[in-house]
Amino acid sequence: MFEELLQAPALASWLGLLAGLLAVYLLYSSWTFQDEQKRPPGPRPLPLLGNLHQLDLQRLDNSLFKLSKRYGPVFTVYLGLKKVVVLAGCKTVRQALINHAEEFGEREINPLFHDSAKGHGITFSNGDSWKEMRRFTLTTLRDFGMGKRLSEEKITDECHYLIDEFEKHKGKAFYNKTIISYATSNIISAIMFGKRFDFKDAVLRHMVKNDQEITRLAGSASMVIYNAFPKLGPCLKNWRDIMKNMENTKQHLLHLINKLRETFNPDICRCFVDAFCTRKLSLEESDAHEVHYHNDNLVYSVINLFIAGTDTTSTTLRWSLLLMAKYPQIQDRVQEELSRVVGDRQITMEDRRNLPYIDAVIHETQRFANIVPLSVTRSTSRDVTFQGYFIEKGTTVLPLLTSVLYDESEWETPNTFNPSHFLDEEGKFIKRDAFLPFSAGRRACLGEGLARMELFLFFTHLLQRFRFTPAPGMSEDQLDFTPVVGFTLSPLPHQLCALSRH
């Protein structure tokens, strides 16, 4: 009879359900019970949902920052079934990323990151392939002048193109988002492909549009859901859109790479793509057993650099102009310093050390704008005991940059735009430990040197030439700092006037 009962479909389903509930219960109790012992604490998760119901997915960084005040600088949250250890506050983030660089130095390859690069390239790869691509890219960027005269010349040229575009508006209000992205995208193109594009070029326009879409969609709430429940991907419009945009970007970049290959001459290195092909060739000729210089690594490294290098820098520049329009007294001081130190002559990188106030304004813009609030998630490379908590190998780790750039114990006025954060009493520029917009450690931003050069040169060239004000009829108070949340935090669409100073 017992056997008969077991064969009855209704009972079998009940037993299945019971087994399922038992599994969920065991998982749930292991989350809560074990974590209280020695794992980082955190809010109690619900089965399947984890803590998703307690988080504002539109501003995940702010929600996590709030939780850090309750659970401390190292705590656990569950995004669905995925366990994430959050690191909060300057001291903790630095201690993990710098003092435990190896343990916290892997990239988490979540479903979205996997879709984006299939483990190739720089940003979403690990192991020897990542090491080789990162090393090669850094050397090549330096060869092409990152932080040196060569890129200074390229950026300065691009500044003049941008100024010409701003001038065309003759002081009338305009949206500056797209044109600034064209300019920053051209800097990456010059390094990647050895050429800049005319601002009217259809390829440039398409690539920048795709890039803006990818950055917007990658930070959307549906991507948090997708990473927690990857099977839902095809049902999510944002996921389908992001895949489409990535494929478009890939096709455009592949086309450019293939055109360079047609005219490739190993004796003349024109750009990053040539440098990659030359390295591949020389390794093949020397019979070295080299497995990393393949097409996928080339294509995905180019995609990574293009996407990471365009939107980040242009978004920061847009914040800087918006902040100048909002705080005319700060803009006065910037322009007074520029007029006194540089006057009307050509600005160079050399000038930076004599422009401490401007340097402070640019740093404070990066702090205040906090454009990559969640950094790019990491993963532990091995078991680690950190601040007394056990974190096992392969755990997703989120270094919360918001909590560093707005750390109340580090900044005198964290919620106010205040360039004095970077100035001593004599008005000299000072470095601050909690200035980590590029993150830190072995996976820290690879383009920091280039980005810092771009920010300085674009900002000073524009401020030398123009006075930035809100659109007519709008007061400074009406300029809104609420960010648009994507993978980066960018200003809401807004118009500014660029009034010629000459």
Ligand code: HEM
């Ligand atoms: C204001 C501009 C920029 C900001 C705020 C910024 C910020 C960041 C941040 C927070 C990360 C994550 C680092 C980590 O995991 O610890 C990152 C990674 C990265 N950035 Fe940037 N970035 C900027 C500009 C650039 C530029 C211009 C390039 C290209 C030349 C670039 C290329 C990269 C790459 C390739 C990575 C991945 C590094 C790796 O995984 O090894 N970034 N960036």
